[in-house]
Amino acid sequence: xxxxxxxxxxxxxxxxxxxxxxxxxxxxxxxxxxxxxxxxxxxxxxxxxxxxxxxxxxxxxxxxxxxxxxxxxxxxxxxxxxxxxxxxxxxxxxxxxxxxxxxxxxxxxxxxxxxxxxxxxxxxxxxxxxxxxxxxxxxxxxxxxxxxxxxxxxxxxxxxxxxxxxxxxxxxxxxxxxxxxxxxxxxxxxxxxxxxxxxxxxxxxxxxxxxxxxxxxxxxxxxxxxxxxxxxxxxxxxxxxxxxxxxxxxxxxxxxxxxxxxxxxxxxxxxxxxxxxxxxxxxxxxxxxxxxxxxxxxxxxxxxxxxxxxxxxxxxxxxxxxxxxxxxxxxxxxxxxxxxxxxxxxxxxxxxxxxxxxxxxxxxxxxxxxxxxxxxxxxxxxxxxxxxxxxxxxxxxxxxxxxxxxxxxxxxxxxxxxxxxxxxxxxxxxxxxxxxxxxxxxxxxxxxxxxxxxxxxxxxxxxxxxxxxxxxxxxxxxxxxxxxxxxx
Numbered sequence: 422x423x424x425x426x427x428x429x430x431x432x433x434x435x436x437x438x439x440x441x442x443x444x445x446x447x448x449x450x451x452x453x454x455x456x457x458x459x460x461x462x463x464x465x466x467x468x469x470x471x472x473x474x475x476x477x478x479x480x481x482x483x484x485x486x487x488x489x490x491x492x493x494x495x496x497x498x499x500x501x502x503x504x505x506x507x508x509x510x511x512x513x514x515x516x517x518x519x520x521x522x523x524x525x526x527x528x529x530x531x532x533x534x535x536x537x538x539x540x541x542x543x544x545x546x547x548x549x550x551x552x553x554x555x556x557x558x559x560x561x562x563x564x565x566x567x568x569x570x571x572x573x574x575x576x577x578x579x580x581x582x583x584x585x586x587x588x589x590x591x592x593x594x595x596x597x598x599x600x601x602x603x604x605x606x607x608x609x610x611x612x613x614x615x616x617x618x619x620x621x622x623x624x625x626x627x628x629x630x631x632x633x634x635x636x637x638x639x640x641x642x643x644x645x646x647x648x649x650x651x652x653x654x655x656x657x658x659x660x661x662x663x664x665x666x667x668x669x670x671x672x673x674x675x676x677x678x679x680x681x682x683x684x685x686x687x688x689x690x691x692x693x694x695x696x697x698x699x700x701x702x703x704x705x706x707x708x709x710x711x712x713x714x715x716x717x718x719x720x721x722x723x724x725x726x727x728x729x730x731x732x733x734x735x736x737x738x739x740x741x742x743x744x745x746x747x748x749x750x751x752x753x754x755x756x757x758x759x760x761x762x763x764x765x766x767x768x769x770x771x772x773x774x775x776x777x778x779x780x781x782x783x784x785x786x787x788x789x790x791x792x793x794x795x796x797x798x799x800x801x802x803x804x805x806x807x808x809x810x811x812x813x814x815x816x817x818x819x820x821x822x823x824x825x826x827x828x829x830x831x832x833x834x835x836x837x838x839x840x841x842x843x844x845x846x847x848x849x850x851x852x853x854x855x856x857x858x859x860x861x862x863x864x865x866x867x868x869x870x871x872x873x874x875x876x877x878x879x880x881x882x883x884x885x886x887x888x889x890x891x892x893x894x895x896x897x898x899x900x901x902x903x904x905x906x907x908x909x
Contacts, residue, residue, distance in 0.1 A: 489680075510798075534764075835849075
């Protein structure tokens, strides 16, 4: 029989079954070790030590990282409980058509970050080749590096996890080596890394600087906190487990333990790099602090770091979103290469000074979506979801011509407000988005468009793994289509 023409029923976006979840606790922790090694983390450390001692920067980083890790675990339960990806669940708070607007913005943001991280990885790769062989062509390195990352992701979630298992220990070892090299360089200049401050501040200014470090760490990961279910749906979890903490154990270990530890170490390296050579960019810092073979090995960490970050934090979310927009005609692997093309044609090497501020601004605006997801999933639906209706064009989540107006009003309110508080954009956007959405949906929109799981809060009907259910989405080609593993 001919496959359903419904654009909502792309097999790559069907709920992941219990058997299809391949990432264990250790594997997910290793993925986080790789994801958290990014240039922005070095920048936070470099900026922080200009006003605060490294000890205070570390404390603020731990607070911010644990906070955003908890947010990811909270939204990630959508994937753990129901096996749903971000763009599919977004049909609930934004509508079956409305989901595309915030989703595409997130997808473009992830694609642009892919281009930026690939550019930095390519410059490190070029520096290695130049140091060892005299080869000097960063653009060829960019093309090769981009292709390798895209192919790795298109091969599926197990290929991603295997690479993380390989890259994570290498990153840890070389990061420690990098810290020692930069610390020695700082000491040569009479700067003790744990006490040196470029421009010390006190009183209220110190409190402000401390808070800025906290929210800088949270704001950077705000976009991933929004669509974390696109990754968490592949994490193993026990069936029939009603305890939230036990059910989300693997997610907690990765997001609340591995992320803060790795993020803090990277912030430390960024701070030490700035103390040593007045530049947090690790490629530049390392070229000034080391030479020859040692330099090549240290730069290799930068390549592995950008690769592991891009695959999990940028390519997978972007590809999932583009697949959702394109429907069954755009499988996940095609979404992977669309993300790669988008991230490359923007030419991040020419627009870096514009793109970074823009992407951080967009991250703040998207933080309102995290609040909306929290209010919709936990406060209103109480984790119960009428999953089958998410895949019906004329179903419960069609709302007004495919748009949930309450979701858009809340998003605009949270996003606009966060714009005026750039240093605290994440917390402002989250609170405004959640509060406005809850009030509008509960007292207006869901009275107009009634929601089955709210009217009839039956766990057996509307919960997933907690009651041992694998959600099966019927398709005309096979009435018992099992949810597919990512790009299986």
